[in-house]
Amino acid sequence: MTVLVVDDFSTMRRIVRKILKDLQFQDVIEAENGAEAFQLLQTNKVDLIVSDWNMPTMTGLELLKKVRADERLKGLPFLLVTAESQKENIIEAIQAKVSNYVVKPFSPAVLAEKLAKIIPQGQ
Amino acid sequence: MDVKLINPFLAAAMHVLKTMAEVDATPGKPFLKKNDVAIGDVSAIIGITGAAKGSMALIFTEQCIKDIASNLLGVPFTELNHEVRDAVGELTNMICGDARRRLAEGGFVLQAGIPTIVGGKGHTIRHIASGPCLAVPFTTSQGSFMVEVAFGSQV
Numbered sequence: 001m002t003v004l005v006v007d008d009f010s011t012m013r014r015i016v017r018k019i020l021k022d023l024q025f026q027d028v029i030e031a032e033n034g035a036e037a038f039q040l041l042q043t044n045k046v047d048l049i050v051s052d053w054n055m056p057t058m059t060g061l062e063l064l065k066k067v068r069a070d071e072r073l074k075g076l077p078f079l080l081v082t083a084e085s086q087k088e089n090i091i092e093a094i095q096a097k098v099s100n101y102v103v104k105p106f107s108p109a110v111l112a113e114k115l116a117k118i119i120p121q122g123q
Numbered sequence: 124m125d126v127k128l129i130n131p132f133l134a135a136a137m138h139v140l141k142t143m144a145e146v147d148a149t150p151g152k153p154f155l156k157k158n159d160v161a162i163g164d165v166s167a168i169i170g171i172t173g174a175a176k177g178s179m180a181l182i183f184t185e186q187c188i189k190d191i192a193s194n195l196l197g198v199p200f201t202e203l204n205h206e207v208r209d210a211v212g213e214l215t216n217m218i219c220g221d222a223r224r225r226l227a228e229g230g231f232v233l234q235a236g237i238p239t240i241v242g243g244k245g246h247t248i249r250h251i252a253s254g255p256c257l258a259v260p261f262t263t264s265q266g267s268f269m270v271e272v273a274f275g276s277q278v
Contacts, residue, residue, distance in 0.1 A: 008237070010206060011213040014196050015143070054216070056237060083220020083235075086227050103224070104217045105142035 001119075002027040002044065006037040006051035006060065007081070012104075016050055016081065019108045023115065034058025038066055041073055048119065053082035053089075064096050077118040081106075128226070129153070129257055132179055132272050135221035136261065139214060144194040148268070151260040159249055162258070162269055164188075165208055165242035167215035170251050171223075173233040177252040177274030179222070181215045187266030194265075203242070212238040218270070251275075 003025050007013045013030050020028055029044060031037035035058040037051065049067065051060040058066075060080050067073045080093055080101040093101055099118040102111055133150050140146040163182035171177045183191070189200045192210040200207050215238040223233045241248065250256050252275030259270045 009209055009213040011210040018197055104220055105139045107142055
């Protein structure tokens with residue numbers, strides 16, 4: 001199972017990668033923004049996306065909308081990691097069919113719980 | 124400056140460091156900052172808009188941020204490299220986000236930009252607002268850091 005982790009800060013990418021590794025997800029690829037992530041999705045088989053919301057070039061929400069509009073990618077589980085916890089923002093993400101979201105700061109247990117809810121059974 | 128605007132940033136700083144890095148931070152006595160010189164070795168500043176315009180800065184001493192970054196990422200850091208600087212930016216992002224969430228609960232809605240990281244002995248921090256800058260020193264078992272918040276006009 002390959003996980004695509006998207007964040008403009010390498011610190012958060014490393015934190016998420018470490019938690020994923022502890023959860024036995026060994027194959028992790030990284031992108032610094034939504035545009036780079038969407039490019040990687042064209043050439044890599046990805047099973048799960050964990051993306052920050054607030055990034056330059058292309059935000060996590062914009063990436064989510066592009067993924068959901070793409071015939072090949074639209075079914076991918078998509079977890080938004082966000083500092084945006086305002087109701088309006090969360091509603092917009094839900095309307096864009098986000099699989100789940102986690103608000104920063106979060107503990108490893110919280111991220112694991114959110115992931116468990118969106119990972120397809122048997123993976 | 125309204126203390127109701129400041130307290131959420133202090134609570135957020137303690138909450139983020141505890142949750143993400145298992146670091147206990149204790150706030151000291153706040154003071155009004157009179158100049159732009161940072162009291163520390165590396166900083167990040169983030170612009171804030173919405174119901175009030177201003178900025179928040181997070182300033183660490185070198186030892187403090189190296190130890191906190193080590194806790195955060197699970198690997199030891201012995202120098203103030205780009206990974207440690209990046210951690211200052213992400214911590215600023217998270218603290219500002221958590222503070223905005225707390226303020227939004229009271230109907231005070233703010234938006235934030237993307238943090239800018241600056242460093243070096245005696246570096247300066249230019250807050251966006253022309254209003255007073257409140258600085259709050261924090262102590263941890265790893266060393267000290269500072270939270271600065273400056274707001275101008277409220278909309």
